[in-house]
Amino acid sequence: MIAKNRAFPGGYRFKHFQGRPQDKxxxxxxxxxxxxxxxxxxxxxxxxxxxxxxxxxxxxxxxxxxxxxxxxxxxxxxxxxxxxxxxxxxxxxxxxxxxxxxxxxxxxxxxxxxxxxxxxxxxxxxxxxxxxxxxxxxxxxxxxxxxxxxxxxxxxxxxxxxxxxxxxxxxxxxxxxxxxxxxxxxxxxxxxxxxxxxxxxxxxxxxxxxxxxxxxxxxxxxxxxxxxxxxxxxxxxxxxxxxxxxxxxxxxxxxxxxxxxxxxxxxxxxxxxxxxxxxxGKAVIERTIALAGPGFKENLHISARVGSPVQHIIDGMVKQDADLRFLRNSCLTGEALSDLSMPADRTCGAIIAVVEGNNREMFAFVRPGPRKDSYSRTFLSLLFGSEKITKLCETNLRGEERPCISCNYCVEVCPVSLMPHLLFRHVEREIIDEKLLKYGIYDCIECNLCTYVCPSKITLGQWIKDGKAKLIDEGLPCPQPKFALKGLEEDEDAK
Amino acid sequence: MKVIRSLLDKLYEVPGLQRYKPIIGAADAILYGTNETTHAAPHVVDNIDIKRYMSFVILALLPAVAASVYFFGFRVIAIIMVSYMAGGAVEVIFAMVGKHDIHEGFLITGLIFPLVLPPTCPLWVVAIGVVFGTMFGKEMFGGTGRNIFNPALVGRLFITIAFPAIMSANWQQPFDYSLETDATTVATPLGKYKSTAMAGEVNPTVVEFKEDEANKQVLFTSAAAVEKCTLNPESKFDGVKIYCVGNGAYKKAAKHKRIEESNLTRLFSYGDLLVGKEPGSMGETCRIVIILGGIFLMFAKVSNWRIPVSYLGTVFVLALVGHRFLPQDIAPPVFQIFAGGLMFGAMFMATDPITSPFTKAGKYCFGVSCGVLTVLIRSFTGYVEGVMFSIVIMNAFTPLIDQIVLMFKYRPAKT
Structure with a gap:
């Protein structure tokens, strides 16, 4: 039975990025x-x-x-x-x-x-x-x-x-x-x-x-x-x-x-x-892990034993001459793997190698950018994005941090209909009170999409996270949902 | 290229130049971009930055600048350069004193401000206006992102009040490149409409000539109005001066046998208004490129469609209704849309994200209010133009509008 789709607000399609793993x-x-x-x-x-x-x-x-x-x-x-x-x-x-x-x-x-x-x-x-x-x-x-x-x-x-x-x-x-x-x-x-x-x-x-x-x-x-x-x-x-x-x-x-x-x-x-x-009768001793991102010679999937050091999994697959950053599971929310001797456990689904973009680019802000991804429609990648002309994937910030100009990109992409810039303004000015609760700060699912799209390079996701932590310090924890919850007793017993 | 790179690197090291770091930094950032990388998740971020965001506004304005140079001569370039230099100096000084980077918002203010000035504006007035606008419109509030009013409009408002003679009468006829301002200035279409409408009847159904009315004149705003009047057998057109708005009315009137051509004047044609052959502020006259530029910005997601659409729509609807009942005061709708600074204001100034509401409902509210104020000011005050005032007034209401919208949006659920 094929059911109908329901939509959620906001969100963003990451299309045609360089280094998408092949079906191999x-x-x-x-x-x-x-x-x-x-x-x-x-x-x-x-x-x-x-x-x-x-x-x-x-x-x-x-x-x-x-x-x-x-x-x-x-x-x-x-x-x-x-x-x-x-x-x-x-x-x-x-x-x-x-x-x-x-x-x-x-x-x-x-x-x-x-x-x-x-x-x-x-x-x-x-x-x-x-x-x-x-x-x-x-x-x-x-x-x-x-x-x-x-x-x-x-x-x-x-x-x-x-x-x-x-x-x-x-x-x-x-x-x-x-x-x-x-x-x-x-x-x-x-x-x-x-x-x-x-x-x-x-x-x-x-x-x-x-x-x-x-x-x-x-x-x-x-x-x-x-x-x-x-x-x-x-x-x-x-x-x-x-x-x-x-x-x-x-x-x-x-x-x-x-x-x-x-x-x-x-x-x-x-x-x-x-x-x-x-x-x-096979226990979880193996995981299929995607080797994604431009840092690998070939982007494919690898079946590795749980607990293998990351270094062992990516051995021989990595481009040698590049300055790379390795990420676990996600470019948007994943941790950077600074120590490659650490194991990949059974929650690991992808190892991503992105290029450290610490080189300067002449007149970066006026380039046509056929390979630069953007939520705004200000780059030619809008017209060129395809499997052949993939989008670059590196860690350069692409700009300096600037004050918020209320461009509303973060509001448009938020999948839970928050106003991230509004929450940011409150947390930045140390206004930690019921207002944040009213504006739904605890609804944030920390997907970091707001930080991704921000033209002012404000780390909105981090500010909101900090705001939540400060609210808890102030004694204003997340309000309980109005409907009955299951499994709470067990939770408390475990503590 | 490497020479410039090493020169910049050396400049950072020179001890005497530490104070000028914002300037070096700005030059560096514009030339070479940043080498900063993300330090936490998300590790990869969008390519857009404020520089590109702002440069797209400039890109969208370039056709209007080119049209301005075409119609009003190279003096336009001089005015823009003065604006950039004087305003840039203010921005740099504040960056140095406040020890922060030079913010890119000025790139837009420095271009929009001259475009809303009359082409005959003396250069020293341009400098005073942009300095005032940048200083009191933006820096006093804490710089880009914190300003309440559009700095370009604050500057324009200041010189309108401080130098009324320069700002109200001196309108250069397009293609008249001579600088003898006294000889060449004319009224703008809005001014012409207002003075003509006040001096006689508008869209009368019957025209009668009486001996004691020596300077009788009438104004027709549409071909339909002309037809209605000419079909009336009681209308007598001898010795009556007839003014027409647009080609349609003019042609209809010219065809009519009882109207002598020497008595018939066309105030302007809609085609000329659209292309920019009518006098007005430097950047606002060529409406066709302004519309294209505005649509380009909306497509690029740099400006939002809600404010321009609600603003222009409100002016249209109000003028449509108002012109039917008060033709003497309220100009016809299509004319209102294409006359004066409305198109430029709606596309490039009311859409400034910093000084307009960020909530969706707030944007509609802002646009509608601007529209109402524009029609009111144009029709019932001593000013022929109302766009600048209405946007500045609504800028002041922006925080309030947002607060009210947020109050409704996040009101506690009824229990």
Whole structure:
């Protein structure tokens, strides 16, 4: 069943950027060493269940905590634990297990998996999904009987599976659903439905990939609990906040999670991981990662073991002569990877290499700019943008910071209808009071699109974030939504 | 090129020149752009910056400048240069004292200001006006982005009040490049309409000539009005001076047998108004390029369509209704749209994002109010032109309009 699209206000299409990954998948070599952080994604840190010098197999659980909201983590290689210690990972101090690999490819499968999954009981499936770590996907996780999400399986009303590719660079949904994976995806969706029998499923894909939408809806044809729809790949269409209102027409609980209103948002890789766990007994030890951006010799996808150092994944793929900045997952919201020995965990979907634009350009502001992207229509890229003439992607600011001139670009692109420049003016002048609440500061989903389009180069997104932090300091936290929320008690128990 | 680069780099180091850093920095930024990079997410940003944003306004104004030079001679260039130099000096001084970068907003003020002056304006008046406008219209409020009034209009308003003789009567006839101002000045179309309409009847249905009325004159604003009057057998046109607005009325009147050609005058044609062959401020006369420039800016997303459309629409509707009932005071709608500074003001001055409301509803409110004020000032005051006053007045109301719109937009939900 193909459902109709709903629109959201604002947003921006990142079209034809240089370095978009092609639909080509290669396999990375088994790394000599992996580092597995014990906190990956949204959950709490789990406790290590192995000790130093233990021999481990790929797929073996090495960290698990059934009490707190979390999913187990696994060794992604066969080898020996060499160290368990704290690392500085993405700005948090996290315990991580370092494993020396013996270089073999094999992995240990989970007990109880079955290709005839229909014969398994719900409890058996839940156990497989939980033990494989697949339940730790997204921001909400997949609810099981093992505290893998803040809500229980019965409370799930909707599941949204998305592959809209609205980011400047994203893993190609077409590649993920190629060949056998299409039927795996369909099976995975059916498994999820068996686990969450009260939930309606919505699959949101890039509306421009018509054939993919037809294929997916064909593979799930005679299931009335599932609809497939195309969404315009307008950033930030892949955000939970936007999906909940665009796909379901429901109001998002500001300041909370989609799970709080009984909605679970997953990506395509999460569904494939569910299939792998239940049918093949394979834990989440591999990720498909897009190597995007102009810094790579070739832009493609690479399948790498979880916990591989970034350096290992991109080894030999990077252009040597360029000054590059490596980003994790997103150009707009992702962290810069300053230390390439850090691992890529199971939440990593893309490694982006952009050129450091620290060179000056003669008369930059009057150039016609056939390859310069802009929300305004002041560059020739408007006429030339195509797969052949791609748009440049580098970190140059392109101008000096200037006072706000109320050009309203930020208002026009805001996907949640805020007035970012108005919030900025208040925070800048230290006016931290109810006014900010009134202007909806907590509705901000921090997509950073306002900062992207600002001609005055004001970091609006950061100002709004600071404003929220200051408001909380002042004792004005985000007001509770008027409707009932789920999963709050569990949340407090966990604390 | 490398010579300039190394020269600039050296200039930064010279200790005596530290005070002039804004000037060096501005030259550097214009020549070479920035080498700054983003330091946090988003790591890649849009290519537009304020320099390009502002230069697009200048780009859209260039055809109007060229038309101005074509119609009024090279003196226009001299006036623009004086404006840039005098105003630029103010901007630089404030940047040096305030120790901030030179802001690009001045590039627009420095060009718009001369374009709204009469072509005969003495250069020293240009300098005084632009200095006043930049200083009291912008810098006193804290510079670009904080000003309440459009600085170009503040300058223009100041010299209108300070030098009324220069600003009200001296209108150079296009193509008359001589500088003997006394001999060549004429009234603008709006002025002509006002004086003619006041002196006689407008669109009468019957014209009667009486002996005691020696200088009887009538004004027809449309071909339909001419027809209505001439079809009336009681109309007598002997010795009556007849003025016509536009070619349609003129041709209709000329065809009529009872009207002698020596008594018939065409005030102006709409074609001349559109092309710019009628007297007026330097940049406002060639309406066709102003319209094109304005549409270009809206397409480039540099200006917003809401203010010009609501502004022009309001003037049109008010004039349409008003002219029917008060033809003596209110000029016909199409004429109002194309006469005076309305097109220029609506396209390039009312749309200034800093001094106009940022809310959508506010923009409509601003445009409609400007339209109402323009028609009122043009029709019922001693001034023939009302665009400048109406925009300045509405500039003052901009913060209030925005506050009211925000109040409604974010009012607490009824419980």
């Amino acid at each position: 998948l290669i396999k990375a070599a088994i790394p000599a060493m992996v580092t597995i952080p014990l906190m990956q994604g949204f959950g709490d840190e789990v406790a290590a269940v192995v000790g130093a010098d233990d021999k481990v197999a790929a797929g073996q659980t090495i960290g698990r905590d059934d009490e707190s909201i979390s999913s187990p983590v696994h060794s992604s290689v066969n080898g020996k634990v060499v160290n368990i210690g704290k690392i500085d990972y993405l700005g948090n101090e996290t315990t991580a297990i370092t494993i020396e690999s013996d270089g073999t490819e094999g992995w240990q499968s989970l007990e109880g998996c079955s290709a005839a999954w229909d014969n398994l009981s719900i409890e058996q499936i839940e156990k497989l999904v939980y033990l494989s770590g697949a339940s730790g996907a997204g921001r909400d996780g997949i609810p099981t009987g093992f505290n893998s999400s803040i809500i229980s399986p019965d409370e799930v009303e909707n599941v949204i599976i998305h592959g809209v590719e609205s980011e400047m660079f994203a893993v190609s949904s077409g590649l993920l659903l190629k060949d056998d994976n299409l039927s795996h995806f369909a099976e995975g969706t059916k498994i999820l439905r068996k686990m969450l029998p009260h939930a309606a499923f919505s699959i949101a894909l890039n509306s421009e990939c018509k054939s993919l939408i037809t294929d997916v809806s064909g593979a799930l044809a005679d299931n009335d609990w599932c609809d497939v729809r195309g969404l315009e790949p307008r950033y930030p269409a892949d955000y939970d906040e936007v999906l909940v209102s665009a796909v379901l027409g429901r109001e998002f609980p500001v300041g909370h999670l989609a799970a709080n209103i009984g909605v679970i948002v997953l990506d395509i890789q999460a569904v494939l991981a569910v299939y792998d766990a239940v049918v093949a």
